[in-house]
Amino acid sequence: MNVPFLSFEAQHAPLSAALTQAFTRVLNSQWYVLGEEVKQFERAYSAFNEVAHTVGVANGLDALVLALRALGIGPGDEVIVPSNTYIATWLAVTQVGATIVPVEPDPATSNLDPARIAAAISPRTRAIMPVHLYGQACRMPEIMALAAQHQLFVVEDNAQAQGAAFDGRRTGSYGHINGTSFYPGKNLGALGDAGAVTTDDEALAQKVRVLRNYGSQQKYYNETIGYNSRLDELQAALLQVKLPVLPEWTRQRQQVATWYEQHLAGIAGLRLPQVAAGATHVYHLYVVHTPDRAGLQQHLGRQGIGTLIHYPIPPHLQQAYQSLSFSEGDFPIAEDLAATCLSLPMWPGMSESHVAAVATAIRSYH
Known part of the structure; x- marks a missing residue:
């Protein structure tokens, strides 16, 4: 059985008519930027994420940049970030001119270790940026x-x-101001780039509204140096169709993870995801770790099973950050995770037979 790494068919096919209707509604409205569709989605996502305010922006990186800008973070300030994350987390800090302070994760969960955060705090620290990596709070x-x-x-x-929680409270609602992405492959994905900022603070939300729109509240009157980073009407309309289905898609992802745990149990040299006490995991990715990652990935590819690596090079070793003068060995946990991680197929609509096929192929290699 061929098992693709990702398939949208089971998500999009049942929603095809509703998505087409949403597209037609926006087309016929003749209003395509910052209109009623964005306002309605912002209200709906606020209710889902249990926050007072959502501000739609162009993408997830912009959401983080605008959040930092709204807080007034810039040159001279330090921001604590994970040593193992997608580079966008680091780029946001760089783009506001602040200093990146990488902190190693808990190897069991790949998420920031609070004890290590405490050790990294200095008089110049202004913010902490936790990343709910792979979908675990x-x-x-x-x-x-x-x-x-x-x-x-x-x-x-x-x-x-999106939809994860710790001690029953949603991720994206704890922080003073938070960013998310609706890139198509996310658990709640648009049909193009899209993102949002969430917060309970009206003043911060208003700062982001101004920043996303050229630094302007009133057209042609610009009060600050802003950006052109607006969630467009079409993506907002499409996201409104998908948002009510997200809890069911999450349930399906968690079921797939349970099947993986059952079918992959007991394989020597293969470490399965671990979930911290109090956390929920929405399995944006199902990531295993193995010292023979390259061999296993090639074997699975020959069996028609798609995999990806999230992420093969930690940010401190990326060419983009050569100027920070980090070296191999500076963040050994991040480096080990990057060298051993492998993301298995994970998407709503996967059946137990898909999971069994992946597990059979892995067992045949080991």
Whole structure:
């Protein structure tokens, strides 16, 4: 059985008529930027994410940049980020001119370790940026307590974890201001680039509304140096169709993860995802770890099973960050995770037979 790494068919086919209707509604409205569709989606996502305010922006990176800008973070400030994350988390800090302070994760969950965060706080630290990596909630109560103790801001990167929670509270609702992405492959994906900022703070939300629109509240009157970073009407309309189905898609992802856990149990040299006590995992990705990643990936490819690596090179070793003078060995946990991680197929609509086929191929290699 061929098993693709990702398939949208089971998600999009049942929604085809509704998605087409949403497209037609926007087309006929003759209003394509910052209109009623964006306002309606912002209200709906706020209700889903249990926050007071959602501000739609162009993409997930912009969401993080605008969140940092709204907090006034810039040159001279330090921001604590994970040493293992997609590079967008680091890029956001760089784009506002602040200093990146990488912190190693808990090897079991791949998420930021609060104890290591505490050790990295300095007099110049202004914010902590936890990333709910692969869809598992970080230990947010501990992170928020640290932030309160040291009078720091928290900006959650919730791009991979829409609908996850820690101690029953949604990710993307803990931080002072937070960013998420609706890139097509995310658990809630648009049909192009899209993102949002979430917060309970009206003043911060209003700053982001101004920043996303050229620094302007009134057309042609610009009060600050802003951006052109607006969630467009079409993507907002399409996301409104998908949002009510997200809880069911999450349930399906969690079921697939349960099947993986059952079918992959007991394979020597293969470490399965571990979920921290109090956390939920929405399985944006199902990531296993093995010291023979290259061999296993090639074997699975020959069996018609798609896999990807999230992410093969940690940010501190990327060419883009050569100027920071990090070297191999500086962040050994991040480097080990990058060298051993392999993302298996994971999408709503996967059946147990798909999972069994993947597991059979893995067992045949081991």
